[in-house]
Amino acid sequence: MHPAPSVILFTVLSGMGFGLLAFLGLGWPVPAPGWMAFLHWGLGYGLAVGGLAASTFHLGNPKNALKAFSQWQTSWLSREAWTSVATLVILAPVALSDWLGLGWPRGLGLVGAVLAVLTVGTTSMIYGQLKTVPRWHSPTTPLLFLGFMAAGGAILSGNALPALLACLVLAAALIAAFHFGDTAFARAAQTTGSATGLGRIGKVTVFEQPHTSPNYLMREMIHVVGRKHVRPLRLIALGAGAALPILLLLLPASPVLFALIAAIHLIGAAAARWLFFAQAEHVVGLYYGRR
């Protein structure tokens, strides 16, 4: 699948943002009123909203974006629209209370934290639901997205122990996604023979392509270029995303250290998300004799 920069940016940044919002909603920590609270909540909202804005860049026709709220009964993308906006709205009074030190009850924060988790869950299911992309159609997909959310949120909120645990879970999720993902296409057992139904006669190979230059399908779903350098990118994803943060989290905590860990983690998250898209193979490639 085509690793569109806007989608990679959106899913990584908004995942971290909603992770931070979830921790702040839980009151873990409750930042000191004034600048501290403003910076914490501002960062969470900035990442989450910035990610949502980035996601509209890959739409062909963004002027109808409001209609995306209508089909929540069947569409994970529509559900994501609802949960994301609901999270941002419900947490707003909590943020205001923290910022101005109003001391309002934190019940809404709990609801907001749950909604933030649901938001990232719905994002992951947009990909996880697709039977046409065997690598994505797996429990490792929500595990990866929620793992990055938890790790990113814990690091940004300065919670050393949760960050450590989340990074451990994330490392396991990454290894599982790489391991099971590599055999997913073969396990789905679709071939050019089953795609055309001509496998009943014999071995099917492409004789001539239907068009001379790539079309939308090939650019979007048969994106082979991004699959180079898989091994180094996997090392970066695992190393910068989870392993290095784990080592650094064992050092005495300080705001500077957490900022460093966050920057390193972000690089790993971006590498992992690049691979998530670039390595995903769509069954439509079978018609073109490619994957």
Next chain:
Amino acid sequence: MTQLPSHTDKKLGLAIDLDTCVGCQACVTACKGWNDQSHGLSDQDPYGAEPSGAFLNRVHSYQVEPEAGAAQIINFPRSCLHCEDAPCVPVCPTGASYKRVEDGIVLVNEDACIGCGLCAWACPYGARELDQAAGVMKKCTLCVDRIYNENLPEEDREPACVRTCPTGARHFGDFADPDSAVSRLVAARGGYDLMPDLKTRPTNKYLPPRKKDRPQEASVLAPLLDIKATGLAGWLDKVLGKI
């Protein structure tokens, strides 16, 4: 709207005969022509080095090698199959993508489409292409603007690809009616679904190529090939054979 109907009154679709298709691409051209003029189907750099554009029908060409016997070339038209459990419909966030209850045709309401591309991702058959100029998703409409169009002569009230096919490899009809021509054709020829494991239940069916004649073991020309030399050539043949 993106909930699939549990039942459609008709199941309009195509039966595509892989035995008679000669891969002439006339259906591709007719489809492009009709749909470009009716509601637009853009091209990018059409006369340049990298021509590209949205098409609703593509004709592939495959080589199939049986266990025994010669390889075959099979031309393979690919377009929307108007699935009963169309995976492209429920994923749509805006309700732009829908399946009609009256005839089972899967359509896109371009006025509601945001061009997110999720429906194209959900389709295993590559039936949907995003129009790069319009920014919205395009797909086969089964020529919904022809088949019910009373301004057209009756013989033209079928999809453009079917109407134009010079070998009669494309058949249009109602698969819900077991006595329709397409239903009988599918029953007689063993019409099949593409990627049935994905449980999309396509309406369109593909008719497999008929069994090819097996080349006979001995050539029919055998008696004529057994040439006996006579006269001088015969004597030479005998002498040279002994050396």
